[in-house]
Amino acid sequence: MATDRVSERFDRAFAELHQLFEDDKIDECVELAQNLLEESDIPRYHGIKVLIMLSSCTADWRDAEAYRLEAEQLWSFLHDALAHLRLCLDSCNEVLQKEKPEYDAEMLRRAEEQDQDMEEAQAAVAAMEAPFDDPVELAKAERDDEE
Numbered sequence: 001m002a003t004d005r006v007s008e009r010f011d012r013a014f015a016e017l018h019q020l021f022e023d024d025k026i027d028e029c030v031e032l033a034q035n036l037l038e039e040s041d042i043p044r045y046h047g048i049k050v051l052i053m054l055s056s057c058t059a060d061w062r063d064a065e066a067y068r069l070e071a072e073q074l075w076s077f078l079h080d081a082l083a084h085l086r087l088c089l090d091s092c093n094e095v096l097q098k099e100k101p102e103y104d105a106e107m108l109r110r111a112e113e114q115d116q117d118m119e120e121a122q123a124a125v126a127a128m129e130a131p132f133d134d135p136v137e138l139a140k141a142e143r144d145d146e147e
Contacts, residue, residue, distance in 0.1 A: 010036070010046040017053055026057050033057070048074045 013036055020029035033054045036042060042050070051071035058064040 006041055007043055007046075010043060014046060014049055014053075017050065021053060021057065030054065030057050044074050044078050047071075048078070 013032070017029055017032050017036070020026075020032060033050045036050050037047060037054075048071045051067045051074070055064045055067035055071065058067060
């Protein structure tokens, strides 16, 4: 999936960002973080992580707080979106569970039809494999039996 490749790309970029932070290369870390945030396809999850990193790297309290608040805003959006999706998934599950007995019954009916079709096909094959009852051959066999 394309989204997996995007996510993997940002996973690697964040790992690099984190390493810069660990190596105390704060200026490089801030530069990479800002570059990542400028990318239009950065997933919100990664955006939150980058903003938290920026907040941690920023010496000025007001700037650090601004990054944290932006991360909070993204988190809130994601949380609300995920909560909505959870409700949708629960609703979908409820509908599917209600329909499951009908689906199971249909699958059982189809399996029984297939079994019946198979039995009929096997009977037809057996009939074709049985000796042919030709009246001339039968008469001949009866004469042979009489002799």
